[in-house]
Amino acid sequence: MFWDSAAPYLAAFLLAAVGCFWGAHRARSFEAPVIRRPLTLLLVLTGTWALTVVPTLLSVPRIVMYASYVFGLGVGISTVVVWLWFCSAYAGHAYHLDRRLQFVAAGLVGAILALKATNPLHGAYFEPTVASDPFVHFAPEAGPLYWTITALAYVGSGVGLYLLFETYHESTLDTTNVAVLTVAIGLPVAPKLLSAWWPESLLLLYYEPIGAAVFAVGVVTVARERFMAVHVPARRQLPDQLPDLLFLTDADGRVVDYNESAECVFPDLPERVGDPFSAIAPRVADAEDATVELDRDGDARSYRIDRRRITLGEEAIGRAVVLSDVTELEARRRSLQQQTEHVRSVSEAIAHELRNPIAIVLGNLRVLEEEIDAADAIESGPLERHNRRIGAAIEAAERIDVVTDDFIDILRYGTPIAETSERPLESVLSDAWPDDTTALTLEGVADTGVVADGTRCVELFRLLFRLHRERGATSVRVRRDGTDALVVDSDGEPFSTDTPEQLFRYGREAGEDSRVLLANAWTLSTLHGWSIAAPEGDRLSIRLTDVSLR
Template sequence: MTRLLVAHALLFVVTALVCLAGIPRARKIQHAGTREGLLGLLVSVTIWAGGYVGYLFAPTIEWKLGFYILGSVFAFVAVGAWLYFCAAYTGRPPRNAPYRTTAVGAFLALAALKITNPLHELYFTATWATNPFPHLAITHQPLYWISLGITYVISGIGFFMLFEQFHHTGADTRPLLGLAGLTAIPAVVTVFSDELHDVLPLMYEPPGVALFAIGTLFVYNQRFEAIRSTADTDSPAIFLDRDDHILDYNEAAQAIFPALDGSIGSHIDAVRPALAGALPEQDVITVTENGTERAYEVSHTPFMAGEMETGKLVTITDVTERESYRQQLEAKTEQLETLNRVVRHDIRNDMAVVQGWADSLENHIDPAGEDALERVINKSDHVIELTDILADVVESVAGTGETAVEPTELARILETELAAVRESHSTAEIRVSGPIPAVSVQANEMLSSVFGNILENAVRHSDENPAAVEISCTEQAETVRVRFADTGPGVPDNQKEEIFGKGEKGLESPGSGIGLYLVHTLVEQFGGEVWVEDNDPKGAVFIVELRKAN
């Protein structure tokens, strides 16, 4: 066995082993299309190189021919896998590519011509030779050069996709450009193999693919993944290792943080401490650019090797308009809360004076004026009550964040409000039909405002004397319904939605004022529902459905 034969064999054996070693790593690539394409490339190149090894060492001419044809067929498979990989990596879904059926048909036709070459010899001819060592000499025919030209055109399209992608990111892609270039260099040997002394006329691209696989999967894996992640966005991005040291960044990130220039290998804290502080949780930082303050949201996507984080892609999104709106909203909310406190204070003080005057008139008025005085006192009580409702409305509407919901005892809240309305409306007939379930619901102490406002609304708007309200509860698997049935004038169908202040009219909708608007707002925040139906034979039924607490 000559050293030249061993050299040829080692070249393809090592290539196959390297590609096999890269398969487990390639399976960990997060992006499905990129993973499928690279796996297909590695497997096909492994078989391609293995076919050439079999061609060199097979014991008979028939076996040598068979292995050579196997290698040449999978060389064409590898080209298809390369194009699939490049398309997926650069954001062009291969499964949506045009002319897919035509491409598959052309591939099958060329593969059939290669397999049937012993019959027509349009692809190559084979003769036994002893120089530079005993081997089956391959002489390429026109069909080989045509198919080789096609494969190079297809491979060139893939290279164009990659180079365009590398340029688009604005990151330092020189290492990946170098790896892609190495993949193409063996093509020179392939084209001139017939003219080179001591070189068999084979296709020598497999070692280039092996070098590309080693580089992208083991040396520059994080940068390789990060560039694909930023393919479809112009957002500023910084690539960090697992210890938050800077591996790379794109031009858009450097435009915001000039300190990134020359920072490769430095900790992110050296660029801007606030940026480092925003990494643990998605946070917003402010940056002054040309005298103007802008807000950026910092988020990151981890790169994983199994269950271990190997690095992260930090994405920086301009949220200046959103933050400006949030600050304006907070300022208006604070103004609303201040106005609420001032107005409530002034109204309650003035109404206390009115009530004092009314009380002083009680012993100085004749029987004919007693009814009018009682109306004045009731109305002043109602105005003071409205200020309490207004406070609840402001708290529910202007509160920051989500409403805190917790298990709340239904019976305790409902019985307390029933006692309060019976005390303030002693002549009203407030009846409870059936037991109140001893369950907790998803709500909070503001549930008292829901029940209190519905009860007050039913009594105040009753056109019967005395007013009558019947309360009943229905327990279901996951919810509880509380029904408030009155015998008042009822609610017309065209007002059943508007009475809660729903729709465009809001608080100006017809109905009973802000009390029912508050009811709807609170119940919605609790995750429940409230609606009104007709009572039989007259009146309305207000139904509050609340979720049971787990």
């Protein structure tokens, strides 16, 4: 026997208890509650576990030895569960928040405690004996359940060690001192196995509190700063460098993780891990729009909300909420909206100023035409020539009126598109078609949505339909071809041009009725990011590609 008296054992376990309790006290000053809580509880339990060994080494009544030993067994298995909680939280995992794992752990610990408490009935865990060599101490004879549960506890402890060393490995920091301290936790396995294999060398005791004490003293003193810095694993260091606010919630909507940017806007996040996201950020959770305004360092900032489900196979296990700062973009959007409103007001003013004189000209010309017609009925001759000139002037004025409307429309709709939404394509085509729908045929567009500016998309198809009708079409067809392009064709007169790529440029098409329509259709399609062309063939055909169809 290496030690022939109880003094070295008592000194080792008492120092371990003191080290654990002192470490627990120092750990309470750690800022991160996700680490502080499990570490503090782990060290308190381990210190208590060390104290339960002391009565088994003293010459006290057997019942005291037995009660202290059994109590230590219960504290020991509970320590393993808290150890796994600490390792999961330190490594940035959410295993400790999983309700199913919590129930499994509680059930397993309850079953083990029951087996230990009922040992006097089945005797499969240990046989209580008191030995006097080399000194009086409690020396239970371990049964099969003892070694089975001990092996299970070591497996659990090994899983925790794996999570810690994985974190150290993935970290970009120097983790040497923290890793050495973590190795100390596992070293007590050696004297435990040695005492089982060579009973004459050491007493068969739980030496684990000694290793935990070394770890506790180390991480709250010499390795404190590095321990807290490394606790953010490498896979989280990149999210922490992102300017976006990142929240991770479990299937129940409780926050399990976040990045530093999120903590800047929500300073109480470290204290509220595990709380519902709707309670931490109610404005974000309840936001119906895609953007929300939040206060950051005293400044109002606009954030775009992006919610993504996190799945494992087909099962949803959580959700990621990302808030991207779009303050500058939102400011530009609002400025663009103001400019658009300004353009619209100007276009309406221009329309008013142009239409009024044109209306006066047309009105007077028609009155004059009626008077000449009346006079021409009495006396023919020069009046007939004047009548033809007046008729030409009326047609020109009417043409000016139509072209003015077209230019006003393109001025109104030609500003950049700020927002789009999805709308059923059939509804868009129905709104754009002004006449009886019997002359309009739809193919392959059922249950199809189009992502666009709703008003301008309707205007685009209205122009295309009008173009077909003005070129003599009696029926128009809209179809979705195999390449997801939209084709608007009819029995109207096809275009004949040597430069089809220039057809939609204003002034390229000689026909007055088509010139402005083609240019306006090109503008509206280009604003959406779509391409427009007029393929050659026997039928009049307009083809839209790159359309956002759903």
